Amino acid sequence: MxxxxxxxxxxxxxxxxxxxLLRSGQRVVVLERGxxxxxxxxxxxxxxxxxLPWDYPESLTTLALRSMTAYAPWVGDIEAAAGRHAEYWRCGMLALDVAGVDQALAWCTAHGMAAEGTPSRSFTLSPALPPQGGGGQTVWLPDVAQVRNPRLTAALRVAVEARxxxxxxxxxxxGVRARGRRVTAVETGAGTFPADSVVMxxxxxxxxxxAGLARAPxxxxxxxxxxxxxxEPGVLDTILYRDGLYLIPRRDGHVLVGSTLEDVGFDKATDAATRARMHAAAAELLPALTSVxxxxxxxxxxxxxxxNIPIIDRHPDFDNVFVNAGHFxxxxxLAPASAELLAALIDGTAPPLDPTPYRWQAALERRWGGGS
Ligand SMILES: Cc1cc2nc3c(=O)[nH]c(=O)nc-3n(C[C@H](O)[C@H](O)[C@H](O)COP(=O)(O)OP(=O)(O)OC[C@H]3O[C@@H](n4cnc5c(N)ncnc54)[C@H](O)[C@@H]3O)c2cc1C
Incomplete structure (x- = not known):
């Protein structure tokens, strides 16, 4: 087949x-290297x-807001198909030491995103930080949600197979085999897979x-x-952000601390100096982390x-090769809205939003750098 x-x-x-694509009746095979x-x-x-949503280009915002609105029902459908939970949680995000709070709040109002400069609730933070009830350099985004991403991708995989x-x-x-502007099959170490269309x-x-696709995104x-x-569960119940560092609570008491932005090629090594620096910065925000x-x-x-703008487009050299990559x-x-846009390109139906900023060529014309 x-x-x-x-x-x-x-x-x-x-x-x-x-x-x-499965939801619109297509047959789908996903090939994964690992x-x-x-x-x-x-x-x-x-x-x-x-x-800091106000720090990004409008084209990233458009895709992000569309996804954020769609997320809860999107996860709900996946969970129902998979019989697994992904822990979607609207826990809110408190951003500290924000430069230009008035502009940030005005941006949120203009984009329909709930935001408070004087948070209407209190938080468990370090006593060394300025009080969070009094306004100043704080922005509280009560509707920001999170998902337990490893559980979401596990549920998605089960849901895809269930469908x-x-x-x-x-x-x-x-590599690929091609005839003119069409790829007919993809080559792998485990054999050749024929395809009507291919998504990278x-x-x-x-x-x-x-191999066979001369140009890459x-x-x-x-x-x-x-x-x-x-x-313990409940010590932190919202996402905290300050100066590039964030803390994400999970319902079971786990707290993730991230992250670095390192341009070092395909190297997934970690280092002790970064660990110590991130731990110290996180404990400044949440004293409970000091002793663990x-x-x-x-x-x-x-x-x-x-x-930070992804490439969601057709390959410039092939009519039946598409790209959904570069979501940084x-x-x-961005997953739900990106998939919706790409599916429209594959099906040849009206795109749900203007595809121009996510074109292959647009990414070539942008400069690297920027974004918080
Ligand atoms: C530290 C960190 C923190 C982040 N935090 C957030 C966050 O809070 N919120 C958020 O929205 N995003 C976050 N992101 C970004 C987000 O995780 C990525 O943008 C997203 O996971 C990219 O998904 P992807 O499917 O494109 O890539 P991947 O998840 O990397 O999947 C690509 C897959 O392709 C496979 N593959 C590669 N080559 C081949 C091949 N030749 N044949 C077959 N398979 C192949 C790989 O094995 C891999 O499984 C974070 C990322 C990192 C690293």
Whole structure:
């Protein structure tokens, strides 16, 4: 059987496209080099919003707000199909030491995002920090949600299979066979897979391309280190952000601390100096972390693209090859809306939003750098 669509990469970008295409009746096979959902989509934090949303280009905001609105029912459908929970939690985010609070609040109002300069609730923070009830340099975003990203990708994989999709692990795509402007099959170490259309969702590895596809999207790996702590449940009940560092509570008492932005190629090493620096900065915000050691320290490779704007487009050289990659810091957040846009491009239906900013060519014209 030739599947309608062959998807390369079983991270959140590939699995969410598979889920979306299955819902419109397509047959789908996902090829994964390693194990499904074990790269960036596992390593990240699962915050469902840009960190300081007012810091980003409007095209990132458009995609993010569309996804954030869709997220709760999207996760609900996946959970129902999979029979598993992904721990979607609208826990809010408190941003501290924000420069230009008035402009940030005005941006939130203009974009329909709930925000308070004087939080209407209190928080368990370090006594060394300024009181959080009195306004100043604080922005409280009560509607920001999070999801337990490893559980979401695990649920997505089960949901995809429950709907008749196939996920083939330990099956790296190495090249394509093409006839004119159409790819007819994808070659892997485990054989050749025929395809009507192909989606490249190979995360940080998308920029490496494939044999037979001369051009690759403008994506490169950006390493992020994360620490994981275990406290009693309830010690922290909101996301905290200050000066590039964030703390994410999980319902069971785990607290994630992230992250670094390191342009070091395909290297997932961690280092003791970063661990000590992040631990000290996190304990400044949450004193309960002072006397405990991280239970885990890891690094993941984000699929970096200029300005954090993903590439959701057709390949310039092939009519039936598509790309859903380069979601950089916000691939978990952007998953539902990105999959919706890509599915419209594949189906040839009206795109749900203007696709221009996410074009292959637009990414080539942007400069690297920028974004908090
Ligand atoms: C430390 C850190 C913190 C983050 N925090 C957040 C956050 O709080 N909120 C948020 O929204 N986002 C966050 N992100 C970003 C988010 O995790 C990524 O943008 C997202 O996971 C990218 O998904 P992906 O499917 O494109 O990539 P991946 O999850 O990396 O999946 C790509 C898959 O393709 C496979 N693959 C590669 N080459 C091939 C091949 N040739 N053949 C077959 N398969 C192949 C890989 O093995 C991999 O499984 C964070 C990322 C990191 C690293």
């Amino acid at each position: 030739t599947p309608d669509t062959l998807i390369l990469g079983a991270g959140i970008a590939g699995l969410s496209v598979a889920w979306r 194990e499904a959902g074990r790269e960036s989509s596992w390593a990240g934090g699962g915050i469902l919003s840009p960190l 008749g999709g196939r996920v083939v692990e330990h099956c790296a795509a190495t 969702a190979t995360g940080a590895w998308s920029g490496l391309g494939l 403008n994506v490169r790996p950006i390493r992020g280190q994360m620490l994981l702590f275990k406290l 050691q991280p239970v885990q320290h890891w690094a993941g490779l984000r699929p970096g693209a200029p300005d 810091r916000y691939g978990v957040t």
